[in-house]
Amino acid sequence: MDTDAGLVERYLEHVRVGKRLADRTVTLYALDLEKLQARAREAGVALTQVQSHHVRRWVAQMHGAGRSGRGIALILSGWRGFYAWLGREGRIASNPVVDVRAPRSPKPLPKALSVDDSVQLAEFEDGEADPWLEARDAAAVELLYGCGLRVGELVGLDVTASAAARGWVDLQAGEAHVLGKGGKRRSVPVGGKALEALRHWLALRDTAGAWPQQAALFVGRHGTRLSSAALWQRLRRRSLRAGLATPVHPHMLRHSFASHLLQSSGDLRAVQELLGHASIATTQVYTRLDFQHLAQAYDAAHPRAKRKG
Structure with a gap:
């Protein structure tokens, strides 16, 4: 009769030879199954006697110990594959992991720059750069931060409006017309600084x-x-x-646009329209950023928030 260790060894040989998985993957499977064996020993049950309530309790213990939902999901995936194999081998009647899911990990907050860092980036002039590239990049930054455009919306802009254009900027009206997700068109206002940067870029665009x-x-x-x-x-x-400490990507400027606008106006619906979100629930994530900003201000300024070192 196979011992628990023997069953695990047979399974690892199966995935190594039968499924031809990479050595690194097999090593990760082995580590996950070591955890399973340890949990089963603590519970006083053989691997073939493990039930769903055991697995759920172990998931709760891992979560309580601080393991992330993603980490637990990966462990469960390894366990699930092992028990599926045991089922095919006729060693168990049902897979105790099949209906067990890992806890959901909280969605990380979007990364936004501070107002000071955003302005520092927008006002930066690279005197050592090619003037042509400098004008183009400065205009791109102003539109990303000043209008909250997605990177695809920005690079999809044309110089002038046309039937084939995905988007364009009306300099006279001070509006950008873009084609967003799901083929939805929207118009957003373009600020004075962005218009100034665009005019400078257009004056140089064809000189190269x-x-x-x-x-x-x-x-x-x-x-x-x-x-x-x-x-x-x-x-x-x-x-x-x-001179920014964090390397910036285009979507970070879109997050910064939304966060700073919400901090100043508190108008969630307006921010939703400007971002082109189909659901306000998507926009509401920026209220968490706004609260984080307020909490930081409170911790820094309120006398009852300060703690002795």
């Missing part, structure tokens, strides 16, 4: 090449539409050169 037929507002050195990946790279470089 003969690209009058290129519809894209933001182009690269070869006259093709600027890609999202290239913009990520440029923004990361620019944020570090501007």
Whole structure:
């Protein structure tokens, strides 16, 4: 009769040889099954006698000890595969892990810059950079932070409106018209600083090449539409050169736009419309950022919040 250790060894051989899993994956399976054996020994049951209530209790214990929901889910996945194999081998009647789920991990808060850092990035002028690239990147930053655009919406902008355009900026009206998620169009106001940066970029845009037929507002050195990946790279470089401690990506500026607007206005519906969220529940995550900002201000300023060292 197979011992618990013997069953585990047979299963690991099955995934190593029969499923041809990578050595690293097999090692992770072995570690997860070591945890299972330890839990079963503590409960005084053999691996083939484990029931769903045992697994649920062990999940609760792991969660209470601080293991993340994702970490627990990975462990359960390993256990589930082991018991599925035991079922195929005729060693158990039902899989005790099949209906057990890991606790949900709280969604992390979106990363937003402070107001000071956002302004520092927007006002940064890289005197050592190519003036053409500097003008383009500065205009991109102003639109990302000033309008809360997604990176795909930004690089999809054309110079002028047309039937084929996914989006464009009306400089005279001070509005950006973009095509968002789900093919939804929306219009957002463009602030004075962004309009100034755009006019400066447009004055330089075609000086590096003969690209009058290129519809894209933001182009690269070869006259093709600027890609999202290239913009990520440029923004990361620019944020570090501007002296920010955290490398910035485009969506961080969208988060910063929403957070700072909500802090100032408190108008959740308006922020929802400006961001183009289909559901206000998606926008409500920024109220958590707003509360975090208030809590930090309280901790820093209120005499009853200060603790002795």
